[in-house]
Amino acid sequence: xxxxxxxxxxxxxxxxxxxxxxxxxxxxxxxxxxxxxxxxxxxxxxxxxxxxxxxxxxxxxxxxxxxxxxxxxxxxxxxxxxxxxxxxxxxxxxxxxxxxxxxxxxxxxxxxxxxxxxxxxxxxxxxxxxxxxxxxxxxxxxxxxxxxxxxxxxxxxxxxxxxxxxxxxxxxxxxxxxxxxxxxxxxxxxxxxxxxxxxxxxxxxxxxxxxxxxxxxxxxxxxxxxxxxxxxxxxxxxxxxxxxxxxxxxxxxxxxxxxxxxxxxxxxxxxxxxxxxxxxxxxxxxxxxxxxxxxxxxxxxxxxxxxxxxxxxxxxxxxxxxxxxxxxxxxxxxxxxxxxxxxxxxxxxxxxxxxxxxxxxxxxxxxxxxxxxxxxxxxxxx
Amino acid sequence: xxxxxxxxxxxxxxxxxxxxxxxxxxxxxxxxxxxxxxxxxxxxxxxxxxxxxxxxxxxxxxxxxxxxxxxxxxxxxxxxxxxxxxxxxxxxxxxxxxxxxxxxxxxxxxxxxxxxxxxxxxxxxxxxxxxxxxxxxxxxxxxxxxxxxxxxxxxxxxxxxxxxxxxxxxxxxxxxxxxxxxxxxxxxxxxxxxxxxxxxxxxxxxxxxxxxxxxxxxxxxxxxxxxxxxxxxxxxxxxxxxxxxxxxxxxxxxxxxxxxxxxxxxxxxxxxxxxxxxxxxxxxxxxxxxxxxxxxxxxxxxxxxxxxxxxxxxxxxxxxxxxxxxxxxxxxxxxxxxxxxxxxxxxxxxxxxxxxxxxxxxxxxxxxxxxxxxxxxxxxxx
Numbered sequence: 001x002x003x004x005x006x007x008x009x010x011x012x013x014x015x016x017x018x019x020x021x022x023x024x025x026x027x028x029x030x031x032x033x034x035x036x037x038x039x040x041x042x043x044x045x046x047x048x049x050x051x052x053x054x055x056x057x058x059x060x061x062x063x064x065x066x067x068x069x070x071x072x073x074x075x076x077x078x079x080x081x082x083x084x085x086x087x088x089x090x091x092x093x094x095x096x097x098x099x100x101x102x103x104x105x106x107x108x109x110x111x112x113x114x115x116x117x118x119x120x121x122x123x124x125x126x127x128x129x130x131x132x133x134x135x136x137x138x139x140x141x142x143x144x145x146x147x148x149x150x151x152x153x154x155x156x157x158x159x160x161x162x163x164x165x166x167x168x169x170x171x172x173x174x175x176x177x178x179x180x181x182x183x184x185x186x187x188x189x190x191x192x193x194x195x196x197x198x199x200x201x202x203x204x205x206x207x208x209x210x211x212x213x214x215x216x217x218x219x220x221x222x223x224x225x226x227x228x229x230x231x232x233x234x235x236x237x238x239x240x241x242x243x244x245x246x247x248x249x250x251x252x253x254x255x256x257x258x259x260x261x262x263x264x265x266x267x268x269x270x271x272x273x274x275x276x277x278x279x280x281x282x283x284x285x286x287x288x289x290x291x292x293x294x295x296x297x298x299x300x301x302x303x304x305x306x307x308x309x310x311x312x313x314x315x316x317x318x319x320x321x322x323x324x325x326x327x328x329x330x331x332x333x334x335x336x337x338x339x340x341x342x343x344x345x346x347x348x349x350x351x352x353x354x355x356x357x358x359x360x361x362x363x364x365x366x367x368x369x370x371x372x373x374x375x376x377x378x379x380x381x382x
Numbered sequence: 383x384x385x386x387x388x389x390x391x392x393x394x395x396x397x398x399x400x401x402x403x404x405x406x407x408x409x410x411x412x413x414x415x416x417x418x419x420x421x422x423x424x425x426x427x428x429x430x431x432x433x434x435x436x437x438x439x440x441x442x443x444x445x446x447x448x449x450x451x452x453x454x455x456x457x458x459x460x461x462x463x464x465x466x467x468x469x470x471x472x473x474x475x476x477x478x479x480x481x482x483x484x485x486x487x488x489x490x491x492x493x494x495x496x497x498x499x500x501x502x503x504x505x506x507x508x509x510x511x512x513x514x515x516x517x518x519x520x521x522x523x524x525x526x527x528x529x530x531x532x533x534x535x536x537x538x539x540x541x542x543x544x545x546x547x548x549x550x551x552x553x554x555x556x557x558x559x560x561x562x563x564x565x566x567x568x569x570x571x572x573x574x575x576x577x578x579x580x581x582x583x584x585x586x587x588x589x590x591x592x593x594x595x596x597x598x599x600x601x602x603x604x605x606x607x608x609x610x611x612x613x614x615x616x617x618x619x620x621x622x623x624x625x626x627x628x629x630x631x632x633x634x635x636x637x638x639x640x641x642x643x644x645x646x647x648x649x650x651x652x653x654x655x656x657x658x659x660x661x662x663x664x665x666x667x668x669x670x671x672x673x674x675x676x677x678x679x680x681x682x683x684x685x686x687x688x689x690x691x692x693x694x695x696x697x698x699x700x701x702x703x704x705x706x707x708x709x710x711x712x713x714x715x716x717x718x719x720x721x722x723x724x725x726x727x728x729x730x731x732x733x734x735x736x737x738x739x740x741x742x743x744x745x746x747x748x749x750x751x752x753x754x755x756x757x758x759x760x761x762x763x764x
Contacts, residue, residue: 043566050570102565146387153574156599157549163542164551167723172694172716173552177706181700181717183484184425188432192535192725216595217538312554326558334554335563341549343574 016259032096035073035117038063039087040124041103042078055100055345061124062349063356070360080105085205096120096359098352101341104317105128112139120359121372124348125150125339128371129261133381136372143372144365146351148205150344155209155255157312157338158256162214164332165282165308166193166254189307194218199248202258202287203239204380205230210256211237224248246276254282257311260380261288276317280307286338289315298324301331312338417455417499418738420445421469422506423485424460434725437482437727443506444731445738452742462487478502478736478741479525484722486512486699494521502741503754506730507532507721510753511643511670515763518754525754526747528733530587532726536668537591539694539720540638544596546714547664547690548575571689576600581630584640584669585611585621586762592638593619595724606630628658636664639693642762643670653678662689668720671697680706683713 001358043056054062057172059075067074075094079086080103087105091114099105107121112135123133123145136143164170168190175182198214198220200207204275208229211221214237221239223229228241242248255277259265268291283306285292294315300306310332314323317336325333371378384544425438436444442458449456457476461468462485473496481487482505489503494517503513505527518525546552550572557564580596581604582589590611593603596619603621605611610623624630631637637659641647651665651674665688667674676697682688692714696705699718707715737747753760 041565041569043570046566046570053566053570055569056566087601100567152576156545156575160542160545160549160551163538163545167539167542167720169542169546169716172719173714175717176701176713176715179703179708181716183423183719183722184428184435184438186717186719187423187437187484187722187724188425188428188435190719190723192723193538194534194725213598216597240732319558321561326561331558332555333558333564334551334555335568337565337568338549339552339573340565340569341572341574342569343576345569 001337003365008135012158028381033071033073034360035090035093036067036075036098036126037087037090037094038074038076038098039080039105040078040100040381044100050341050342052346054349055102055124055340058370059345059349061098061352063353066353067356091115091118093117096122096356098122098124099130100124100340100348101127101130102336107136108130109135112136112141120144122146122352123371125344126154127260127288128381129290131371133372133377137375137377141358141372142365142370144355144369145371146348146355147366149153149348149351150339150341151205151209153341153344154338155213157257158206158210158284158286159213161286161310161332162198162254162282162283163193163257165284165310165330166196166309170332193254193290196220196253197222197251198254198256199223199242199252200256200258201225201245201248202241204258206286207256207258208233208237210258211239222248222251246273249277252278252281254284257283257285257287257291259287259291261290262381265291267291267293269293269296271299274300274305277305279305282306282308283310285311286313287311289313289317294324298328301328306330308332312336314381315375413656415453415455416506416742417472417475418449418457418478418480419469419472419476420456420458420506420628421462421485421487422458422460422479422482434724434728436731437484437506437722441479441727441731443727443734445735448735449738460485473497473500475499478504478738480504480506481512482506482722482730483509483512485719488511488520491517492714494518494523496574502526504528504734504737506734506751507726508536509642509670510763511672511758513753513758515754519757519759522757523746523754524752526737527753528730528737528753529750530721530749531730531733532721532723533591533727535723536588536720537595540588540640540666540668541593541595543666543668543714544580544636544638544664545575547666547692547712548578550690552714565708575636578602578635579604579633580636580638581605581624581634582621582638582640583607583627583630586640588668589638589640590619592640593621604630604633613634628655631655631659634660634663636666639665639667639669639673641673643672644763647673649673649675651675651678653681656682656687661687661688664690665692667691667693668695669693670697671695676706680710683710690714694718 040057043058047058053059056262057076057078064074077086091111095117109132121143126145168186172186197220201224203223203225222242223239224242263368274296301309308330422439425440429440435441439458439460446456458467473493477499491514503525508527510525550568554568579602583606585605585607604624605621606624606627656678683691688711694716
């Protein structure tokens, strides 16, 4: 894949993220050298394979030279668990902690209490549920994401997963690997996407992009959300608003989960709710693993009530070797990957840099990036 | 997956296929009982799993009761190779031979010569390159496909394969199966589709449907074909016409092959042409395996010049256990499946029934279905 497109897209993302915000003084900005810690996944031998691979420990979001030239201290690690981990050592005196959903450093109330100098928690990507947001708000911290940085990445990935399940791709691919050829063994449960009913739970940034991409497939599109979408977009996508989630779900051949993990959404797909879905339903979940009851999904895949389940989010992450979703039938799972494409990495790295720059200058962030600001949670996390 | 949508889509396909044709006398129609032979893939234990599984030997396109009630003889088999196979036994006295690209019965000049009673060759699906069309034309046979029956099925599948390659899905899924978790090992070569240049070689029925489905992904879309497409559709998809194939190919990050296999296209992707493609190119080929030089693709995947290759067509089919495409790196292959979804099967079964009905009545077929008519090959096969 050529590198040129990637770079220009990241530059555009950076330009966009700066243009729309009102620049005012930020409460907790303060002058002087800062200690900044980033927790990312480690690339090892893969780092050298791509000059744009900035999302890993070795790439460090491409910020090292810039931060150090400004006199700041910048520590990056993937070691995030337990009392003796590298992260824990820096908790007492760090000013800024950059984390990512792909290799989540769990920022607990206890860690927040210990982090006396902490001012700013930045999420490289989208989704800050690995942070105890209530504790962060009470401690007067600012929490911000790079909103929009990888929504296209995730929406594309969701459409891929819908097709992989509907078309029964994986059993076919496994035949190739094992030296078999049995068209019937794939075809008896392979369908067209055309004409099927697809429902998204959540029609925020990602859900809307998914609906736009689904439009030419001539499906019956439904969506559930707290609020109706813009009538223009509703008309453009042809998606129908379903106010009552439990009225929508049994209509769906394919369900896509597009909500943040909050106290309201945690475990909302439990055994009872799954039992009410259409027999043979396909589910795509790139949102968060904990929205779904792990064992209930594994059981419904085994019984055939769920005909296919695909997603890149697990509870917890990394998923242990004995996680039931690794073993259940008709799964098309991957590690947490959809939002960390090379294009996505360049955009969220640019977004983190932009916010750090504003933080050093005492300027406001783009309004949509705030998850916790002045003790208040963003609406989607309330 | 619900069955209701499937059935209604098949009925619509049947209605459409009949509405647009002029009904006139057909040269070789003749009254009386006919011997009809169908060669399909065998389903075995999978047949009982889906009442709409009509595309296999056991399903027999759902035509048995209807054909036998009209006094015709109907034999179906999957045994198609060698001098002692079941098909060979019926060659001397069959009137109609129904074949399918998914389990191709190779209708050679020799078989045509032996088939003294043969009048009609019907392809259940699209693509009649398994038939020696020149020999069929010289023998005065009619060859017809169910044009359009599975174009949506194939176009959807192509978009899935593009995403599987661009997003580096399979290495991620294999980590899940093997108990690993290494986001970096996937992410270093995972990209967004947005912003990439996608070129289709061939913008016929399938190519156009693919371009329409690619439109919301905000790619740079190119197409090469014998003729420019309708200006309205060009405007709708934003695809740019490239008259010179070899000028288009080096621009593409992703190449999709959407041409029939003819004497002109056979082996057109050879070592020399592949060498001129962009390093890191991704290729999707659901058209025909023989359009590409088998070993040249395997070598270019091994060297990394081709960064990913996905398709469902092989040369020959079934692919032998030692076919190099089973073993080359970064392949996302399946057996020949994209056009034989349950929805596709119901549509091409309905289309075959419609043509048999017309054949018995001495009526013309829908004009677009003819591959060989009165000694003339359809334009795409010339």
